[in-house]
């Protein structure tokens with residue numbers, strides 16, 4: 001459990017009571033205040049609160065009119081929700097291999113563009129911003145839409161500009177374990193395009209322009225007042241929570257010394273908010289076993305790349321189609337990292353990793 005909660009427990013409890021006692025739970029003042037504050041935080045003009053990160057993704061493609069017969073470019077090594085955001089609408093994902101920073105390899109995008117390509121979905125994986133200068137240049141050249149999956153990158157920047165504000169739409173998840181986490185499911189989009197923001201507001205509320213005037217077949221995907229209120233509290237502490245993660249990762253980077261382990265790198269001009277601290281090693285499974293025996297828990301983000309998931313059998317892809325993506329799936333490991341991790345806890349992890357021999 002992330003101990004970040006306990007540090008601000010009184011504020012969270014007070015806000016909960018305030019919302020519960022207000023008697024107003026859907027689309028009220030907490031949601032609009034959060035939308036304004038989050039838009040301001042990212043530097044985007046508009047924010048629309050939604051029920052989840054996946055909703056942010058699939059509704060983006062729906063609103064952009066991208067569906068059956070269209071292709072969307074996305075990196076192969078992502079959480080499967082990114083890909084579902086594309087395929088829920090009937091569009092086809094076209095996978096690009098990652099670079100050494102675990103983000104889309106911008107030198108391999110152009111070769112995947114066809115007449116059917118309508119958009120690039122950029123994922124800022126593990127908290128690190130992708131190379132948005134190159135992505136935006138390609139998008140402009142081929143007249144493609146750009147959607148950003150910022151579910152792991154709240155606060156990360158490229159060239160000083162926040163992730164989510166480069167493309168047409170930035171999609172955020174506030175799932176509890178994200179850097180900006182709610183106390184249940186929640187999500188949002190940010191955009192500078194007023195028309196898109198309005199379309200989101202209408203679509204996520206049954207397609208209603210005003211009450212009982214439904215102009216499109218929409219869905220119910222609303223951020224609720226309680227989550228919005230709690231997210232406002234958390235947002236007010238996001239920079240301090242992110243900088244704590246930064247300190248923890250700085251220590252991992254300087255003190256983990258084991259030749260069998262490849263440490264994460266940060267790309268020039270990019271920043272990371274360290275959603276995960278992901279190492280790579282060819283002896284990953286033995287390292288997990290060893291760390292387990294030391295009672296150190298680790299997680300693999302993600303063991304099965306989307307193109308090899310049973311859900312995507314219908315795409316007809318096979319092992320060997322994306323060798324770098326597949327190697328990363330076999331070699332990545334996320335080390336323990338959470339707000340409130342103590343110096344002693346981290347020392348123990350570092351010491352055990354440094355004494356690992358295979």
Ligand SMILES: *Cc1c(COP(=O)(O)O)cnc(C)c1O
Pocket residue numbers: 052053054055078079081082123149151152172173174175185186187
């Ligand atoms: C968490 C996550 C999502 C999905 O967000 P939910 O709020 O769980 O629907 C999408 N993409 C990435 C990269 C994620 O990490």
